[in-house]
Amino acid sequence: MAKKRVVSTTINGNQTEFLCEPRQTLLEVLRDTLNLTGAKEGCSNGNCGACTVLVDGRPVDSCLVLAVEIEGADLETIEGVACSEALHPVQQCYLENAALQCGICTPGFIMSTKALLDENSSPSEDDIRFYLAGNLCRCTGYDKIVRAVQDSAELMASNGIDGVQIDR
Amino acid sequence: MATADVDTAQTNGNGKYKVIGTRPIRHDGVDKVTGRALYGADVKLSGMLHAAMLRSPHAHANIKSIDTSKAEALPGVRAVVTNADLPEVGDRIAELGEGAVNLRHLSCNVLAGPKVLYKGHAIAAVAAENIHIAKEAVGLIDVEYELLPPVLDVREAMEDSAPILNDDVRTDTMGELGNTPTNIAAHFRYEKGDIEKGFAEAKVVVEREFDTATVHQGYIEPHNATALWNKDGHITVWTSTQGTFSVRQQVAELVNVPLSKVKVIPMEIGGGFGGKISVYLQPVAALLSKKSGQAVKLIMDRSAVFEATGPTPGSYIRVKMGVDAGGKITAAEAYLAYEAGGYPGSPINPGCMCIFACYDVPNGKIDGFDVCVNKPRTNAYRAPGATNAAFAAETVIDEICDELGICPVEFRLNNASKEGTRRVDGVEYPVIGMADTVEAIKSSAHWQSNLEGPNRGRGVASGFWFNCGLKSAATATVNADGSVSLIEGSTDIGGSRASLAMQLAETLGIAAEDVNPAVVDTDSVGYTDVTGGSRVTFATGIAAYEAGMDIRRQMIARAAEIWDVDADQVRYEDGTIIGPESSYTFKELAELVIKTGDPVTGRGASSAANQGGAFGTHCVDVEVDPDLGKVKILRYTIAQDCGTAIHPSYVEGQMQGGAVQGIGWALNEEYFYGDDGSMHNASYLDYRIPTCYDVPMIETIIVEVPDPEHPFGVRGVGEVPIVPPPAAIANAINNAIGVQMTELPMSPPRVVHEILKKNS
Structure with missing residues (x-):
């Protein structure tokens, strides 16, 4: 060895x-x-x-x-991805959209989403689906994941990447 | 002490709930978006060893000998096990909650002996200091095989001349056993009315044959198990599973220790869909731990997941249906043969019961066969057996509609099962929402819209799944700050912590966020059956509700004691405990609980309640590329009876996820086998489940016909959405290009083949 x-x-x-x-x-x-x-x-x-x-x-x-x-x-x-006090907007939007069921693919999806939004701050639905096609999810059918990414883009456009305090 | 008015908690009806129907953030959500949630593969224990598995390269062979000496001699190897290390369990049948299993077959599936029955069949396992040494040692095990011819097709396996897989299998025909070894493990038959008279009354009779390929559940997390066989004889298993109590029983039976010696600790589970109920690795990890004296972790690789777990059966189905001039079904007949895989146990019986379940069939006959073939032993997959069956029945219906010039939606409304309809298998329906789902599609924006353009078509199909009740237990403890800890045993596969916490919160009149749900191990909660059968939000929901009602009774009694009044003068209303002269909020009384007496812990359980059944109707628009045979999904809408939707987002998620699995099954998923019985596409890249680029948004219509068996009217939602998609898509393809597909998947080569056949 x-x-x-x-x-x-x-x-x-x-x-x-x-x-x-x-x-x-x-x-x-x-x-x-x-x-x-x-x-x-x-x-x-x-x-x-x-x-x-x-x-x-x-x-x-x-x-x-x-x-x-x-x-x-x-x-x-x-x-x-999250800062010490709060979630990243992408994480927050995944939660609010119920974009996870079992959650095993979620860390990978969040990393890919982050990379996508760093490259393209206002992706179309087609851009999102193309970019995330390398991440498999077997639970959600992707609908709520795509919506979470769309919401993330909107939230980051208005708030930047400032964390979101979650009330849980 | 008089019991107070506690039986008037919320009953059926929409719009009257405070928590139910809202969309709170799931309780385990932050852990799952920050990477902190611990799944089976994340377990780490002091001194833990890592294990790897040797698997058969052959689909059918006798094992002549296994020589593990070179593997055992490799430095760093601590233990090797084979089938010889498993105790003889005999020919016993174990009831595992959602189905029974022959323990000898289960044992031989866990570690093969004396035969291997499919490629990938587990043969031996090695525990070593690290995974690299374990894998190297696996390569040093010598196995001598005597090769046997494999049989892979269900109809070939049924022939007298076919190679026999199991010499102990006899055909079970409704309780009567045959005399000779066979691959046909069971024959079911259901009859109703007079089938010949029914066909004689029909104006149109259509008969078609169908073939569907083997497909896999495809959960992203591979199977895993970590086990510690302690010096005191106690075994602890950390694993991701759909049923901790089922794993406990299977491990206890297979390694032959009392139930009380096994504790199963549920890790987060990365998908299951029915495939994580049967044990594969847990008993092996336990045996390796016993031999090595250390904790052992065993994780499957992806190719083994495809080759040796799941799948759901490939099948051959024949359907004949007669319909009169008025568009009413007069008779329906079906023959279904399902591949069980290496050992008996395909979902043929539910397939038989589901095939005509959506419709009022006055005269029917259904024959079903469970058939062993040299493929992995099949397991449940989301409404097991129903999707294959619906593909056949629902496409025959559309052909009949074409011939009679009837709108397929009107046909389904006209023939829909309703309360009092008796299925061919004899069951009479309680309150159900089949027709309501068709009505919902009929009035949907999707159905009302025009579809234009060449090679485009629209299809609809309906589906049924039983859903089940089974057993659940829960306890709930009131904390001094007014929160409640909910202890339950249903592993959370897609948001059930939230749906259970919400039902408890609704019962107590507190916020969903004030309930802390925890899924605990088998020593820490009452017996709970598997997370399967779309039963958790229903049955564990009843347990949570009952635990809440128990808390209400105790809170009323406590308030009565404090106020020195009779308990029947105190009532519980919307989170407030109200006496003759004063009242407490839940939080105020919670704070007094510890100061004034015993802690308040509620107990709840469910066993008697059973579900009325779930129905869904799907509508899909497709575009077919006539040159390439590729089918694109343009628009997809689901209407499903969900009883009462507890957390609508996760209800929609179940509908969407189920439909997309059904789309994968319809259009591209299949096991490709070589003649030697080896699977040629045992990777995600080659098996190809849908990616997000393959599908559109999935529109959902939640129909609510409350199930009277549940205090809030819940119906399970998880399984039925996978049932209609292949049929709906086939009907849409037919509508688009006039080609009736009869094979799954409807992959580009098959679609092109049918187009060429039609054109020639």
Whole structure:
């Protein structure tokens, strides 16, 4: 077995170093080494999008990236989306629209939604459906997810990315 | 002490509720949008080992020998198990709440022996220090197989010359067992009236044959189990499941320990749709833990999920229906053969009971066959058996409507089952909303709109699902701040914490946010059947309601004690406890509870109540590409009788999600098999469930015909929306291009094939 390597990266704004084997995927290291289990494993071959994280702002399937590849990268996971006091507008809109049922795909969808809205602040329904086609949901039929993304775009247009306090 | 007036809580009727019908944020919502919710794969325990599974590369073979010595010798490996480690469970049948199972078949499905019956069948498992070592060790296990010919098609498997999968299977014909080994595990028959007389009265008789492919539930979270077999003989299992008590029973039976030695802790569940009731990994993880002395985590990979769990049966169906000049059904006959997979147990019986359930059929005959083939042992999938059947019956109806020149919506209204209608299988309906759903479609903006353009068509279809009651328990404790903790055992697969908390809140006259629902382990709540059969919001809802009524009684008694009056002088109204001279709000009395006596804990349960059944009618517009055979869904509307919608957003979500699963089943999902019985598309990319780019918004019309069996009129909503889509889409395709599809999925090659056939 190859020796472990040290990888330096920024995760959710924090400078982080970790040890990993060269064969370990980013998803495995996030979940098993760094205790960031919000990224989910649905297929391990990039088909389902449940493990989506943002690497330098781009959505990637963390099951398809080796952990050693993110040396020097800026990584954002679902754990870093809400600020300490409040939810991100995207999270809030997913909740208000009941855009989740079982919730296993939700972290991946929220990361992809965030990336979409960073690229295109007022996407059409077709833009949304095309962009999110790499994230699979088997529960909702996507209707309420698309509406959540539309609402997120509106909320962010009026409020920016200021968090929303949730009364729960 | 006199019992007070507590039986006048809200009854049926819309617009009279304060909490029911509103759309609060679900209680587990923040955890699920922040990544904090813990699912089965997120379990971490001290010293936990990781396990991997060896699976059969063959679809049908005798296992001559298994040599695990090289795997055991690999550094880092702690335990290896095979079928030899499972105790002999004998030929017993275990009742698992929603269906019975032959324990020997279940045991052999968990770890194969002496045969493998499908590719992917589990053979051995290895626990090691990490998953990489476990996987490496799996590759070191030597298995000697004697290959046998596989049989994959249901009709071939029924022939006398077919290879026999299980030498202990005899045909069960309504309780009578056959004498010789066979793949036909059961034959059901239902008859009503005089079928020949009925067909003689018909003006039009149409008979058609249908084939539907094997499809999978497709939940995004793979199966998982973590188990600790402790030194005191107690087994703890952390798993995502639709039924903790069902897992407890299956594990206890399969590893042969008393029920009391097994505790199942429910993790959040990432989808199930019927596929996460049967155990696969839980007993194996327990055995590995026993052998290694450490906790063991076992997670399935996606290809194993496709190859070795689920699916729902492929089927062959023949339907013959006669209709008189007035558009009334005079007779209906069906023959259904469902693939059970490796072991008996397809949903053939519900398929038989559902096939004509939407209509008043005066003369009927239904034959159904449960048939073993070399595919994974089938499991429930959302209204199991009903979708296949509806595809056949509902498309025959449209062909008859075409011949008679009758509007398909009017036909359905004219023949709709209603209160008092007797199904072919003998059941007489209570209050149901079948006709109401057709009326709702008839008056919908969608049906009223014009559809224009070439190769475009509109179709409708209806569907039925029983829904069930079964057993649930709940307790609820009043906290000093006026909140209430609700303890229940129904694993929350799509928002049921919210729907149960809302029913308790409505009962007590408090806010949904003031109830804290918790789904707890098998040692911490009363027996609760599976999250299935569209039963949770109904039956666990009754348990929550009863727990609330129990709290009301106790709060009345407590207030009477404080005021020193008889309890019958105190009443509970809209969250206020009212005495002869003064009153308390719920919150005020809650604060006094601890100071004045025993804590107040309400108890509720449900077992006797059963549901009246759910109906839905769907309307769809499609556009067919005549060159490519691709079918695009342009518009989709669902009308469904939901009894009383507790949380309308999650009711709509069930309708939309079910319909999109049905759209996938209709248009592209199927297991592709090679002649050797290997599945060629065991990945999401190749199996291809619908993505959000494949479907439009799904319009929903909630019809409310309250079920009198439930205090608030709830009907289960989860399952029936998957039933109509394939038939509705087939009818729309026929309307668009004049081609009647009789095979599922109606994938581009099949549609093109039918177009070419028609044109030649």
